[in-house]
Amino acid sequence: MPQTETRFEIGLLVFEGVQQLDLTAPYEVFASLPGARVHLVGLDRATVTSSTGLPLTPTTDLASCPGLDLLCVPGGIGVNALMTNAVVLDFIRAQAERPILVTSVCTGALVLGAAGLLKAKRATTHWGALDLLSAFGAIPVDARIVRDGRIITGGGVTAGLDFALAAVAELAGRMEAETIQLALEYAPAPPFSAGHPDTAPPEVVAAARLRLAASRAERETIIAAITGRG
Known part of the structure; x- marks a missing residue:
């Protein structure tokens, strides 16, 4: 049986400390798209470890x-x-000079x-970092998926599935996106209504903010240095 001709080259950046579901959820969607070749793009070819300890091996590198x-x-x-890694930032800028979809989760x-x-x-990100986007001149939007021109941003972690399906619809049409959604049985029905600060109990929001506080503080310092707001 002949192989499907590659029509879409899709790259997901993989790096030490990546949130694995941010990566693997959209990977699963993109890899289900006929004609897609999906690359795990590392700084080099060395295996990295996700933030929760899962080893991940790049299939290609930046160069x-x-x-x-x-x-x-x-x-x-x-x-x-990565926010201060000039090689990575140059790679992203170089790819973005071409007429492609530039996205994030x-x-x-x-x-x-x-x-x-x-x-x-207009852009979105995890609720715990949404306000930080304005330091880069972005317009923060509290949403699962935000598109502004060729830029598509997804919200926190699990929003990677939503974002990837929306991106597939852009690349190959809504029917293809819906076919992949059905094949993956993506019909979320979470056991708790605690997936966003607007719906989670106050004590849960407080516990989550405390858990994220150290990383948040580090990001504030980095962003202040990058943007000259320190």
Whole structure:
């Protein structure tokens, strides 16, 4: 049986401290798209460890990555280092010079901001970092998916599924996106209404903010240095 001809080159950045679901959820959707070749783009070819300990091995590196139709930057604690990594930021800018979809999941949006791609753009990210986007000249929007031109940003972690399906619809049409959604049985019915600060109990919101506080403080310091607001 003949193989499907590659029509879409899709790259997801993979790095030390990536939030694995930010990466693997959209990967699963993109890899289900007929004609797609999905690359895990590392700084080099060395295996990295996600923020929760899952080993991940890049399939290509920044220097060898082909021209993409879609670039996705996932989030995680590792974005703190990426925001000041000139090689990574130059790679993102170079890919973005081409007419492609430039995307992020969760706090990956902060890296797009550091690369200068969110100025005067509507964008979203994890609720715990949403206000930080304005330091990069972005217009923060509290939503699961936000598109502004060729920039598509997804909210926190699980929003990667929603974002990826929306991106597939852009690349291959709504029917293809819905077919993938059905094949993956993506019909969320969470057991608790605690997925957003607007619906979670106050004590849960407080506990989550405390858990994220150290990373948040580090990001504030980095962003202040980058933008000259320190």
